[in-house]
Amino acid sequence: MDFWFSEQHTKDVKLSIRVDKQVYSGRSDLQRIDVFDTPAFGRMLVLDGYLMLTEKDEFIYHEMIVHTPMAVHPHVKNVLVIGAGDGGAVRELTRYPDIERIDLAEIDGQVIEVSKKYLPFTACKLDDPRVHIYIEDGLKFVRRKKGEYDLIIVDSTDPFGPGEGLFSREFYGNCFKALKEDGIMVNQHESPFYEQDALAMQRAHKRIIESFPFSRIYQAHIPTYPSGHWLFGFSTKKYHPLRDLDEERWNARKIACRYYTTTLHRGAFYLPAYVEEMLQDVEQEH
């Protein structure tokens, strides 16, 4: 039997992964949800046909979206995670005992249910007593918050479909408002390589710098995401992602990671020339 999952990365490029079996398929009010077992990448979660995570490479994304800001901000107590119903970002956050509260705003409750049942490797900490789950549009959730969070992690899907509001200027502006005066926002920032993704990346950057005084981009290599080259946004009111990186303090925590290191943290902010250029184009317009 020849059973493959294919995702169209562009009109002319696709990634195919051989499937062993389909573990779950369902439809929520918002999207189609599928879970597959695959020989190469283990279990994987697919929303509306788009690959969200695989068991084999999810650590890269989740370590990078959580530990990068955590190694910079000196005292994170309250965290808001938007999207991320799979629980991966929450899992990494729960490794910090000094975090007191983790609010998770996920628009689709069924993603959380499916993750708890089929993706224990990411959803394992969703029951941590510090975690409060809100089934709500992140855009709406953050609208009512003011000066509450030290860190906001925007773990959105792509800028089309249910997550498109999480790439809007009003959303980033509301996040700015919801952060304390030394808060940090980290967001999933798409890929710079294929033209459509690059446009979305530029647009997101434009929208962010309209709301935040300072924003830098960092990168990671994620094999199953389009082009494999993925970006994150680091937007901040006070702390500098490199100057305020406290390697000693973070390393003393002894959090074992497979991708993130404080050395890689520094390197991740050094971008390829063409990506720098794309960002400069946006910044000059600003």
Place this chain on the structure above:
Amino acid sequence: MDRKAQERAPIYEALEKFGKMRVVPFDVPGHKRGRGNPELVRLLGEKCVSMDVNSMKPLDNLCHPVSVIRDAERLAADAFGAENAFLMVGGTTSAVQSMVMSVVQAGEKIILPRNVHRSVMGALVLCGAVPVYVNPECDARLGIPLGMSLRQLEETIARTPDAKAVLVNNPTYYGICSDLRAIVKLAHEHDLLVIADEAHGTHLYFGEGLPVSAMAAGADMAAVSMHKSGGSLTQSSLLLAGPRVNGDHVRQIINLTQTTSASYLLLSSLDISRRNLSLRGKEAFAEVVALADYAREEINDIGGYYAYSKELINGDSIFDFDRTKLSVHTLDIGLAGIEVYDILRDEYDIQIEFGDLGNILAYLSIGDRKRDVERLVSALSEIRRLYAKDKTGLMENEYIPPDVAVTPQFAFYAPKRSLPLDETEGMICSEFVMCYPPGIPILAPGERVTKKILDYIRYAKEKGCQMTGPEDANIERLNVIVKN
């Protein structure tokens, strides 16, 4: 309404059947199913251009419908509770104009509120009827013109015993409804016909718990913008007539100005939309109302804004409120509606229907999604956080009673000259001046220019309102009638 019959869509079905016949076209349109215009096909798609065909036997003819168009019109009449329904392809402007011209002719009087759409004034220029205005009350806080008060109408009828008809907006752009049933009763007692501009009222025929529709209230004619809340293509519309109106006469009036090459894209969209509304309109509009109510709640929660609804009802000039309309008063955050409108578009990529001096209107319809409403609400919340300022110095919308010196038709065709705006005070204007949208005239041909009007025009221009109407597109000069 015969629900079973409403499942049919005769024009749509005829088009589908026609498509399968693979008829060789030696008639117009000349693009010949798109082959002669490949760029157009790339833009609109093969299916769309192949449906752009001419009137012919299997597809009937809008000027003189005898088969599928007649059937579609009968189904529409049944769906809307009318005696006759006419499919219109020249926008609701053409429906309104045909409606006015069906009930009044040169020299005859028609009673109407001043906040009518420009199409009504256009009809008066065309047919030579004389407008008699009912003073609309104005809400002092919101600065919006309200509905037609029954008492004001009574007085106007008493003053104008020779009037032939009354025109009512149902609802206004902002969602305000008059007591249409009582207006119809009063007008009919005086042998006046009642015609309704329902450009913003298609949903009233299908939704539950909404203000009464013109046909249900016993009005004699209604121009219904199917392409607004009804979901058909832009420029398609419906004209409805009740039992007191001779349908054959209406058809003759329509044919004076309507195209003889009616677009089947528009006609089929009317047919399909009517079917959709008949079968699923009740549920669909219940969702729209729920969404609008939700948006109002969230917007009012931001503070500063006032998204208004049924609490405005006062039993007369606000007899009812159309809850699908999301009108928001913005002056209290120190921004004119038009400024919020511009910021939403330029900074947040959100296009709303219009902004006037004190309000914005977001048009909610059967195609809206909750997540888009979240974006609108969040953007409004951000606009308040980032742009709010002191409200002093903001001009409120104000009703400026028109001083009608001569009929619109006389003024429009009279010898005229162009003067700088500042020098026109006291003169009789011979052209239209309006903010667009909503396209309600500030000045109409035949009206005297006053200082108040000039101040208003200058202020609206300064705030960035799109002003249209006069020959001079920059509205620095105005055409006025040469004094004898």
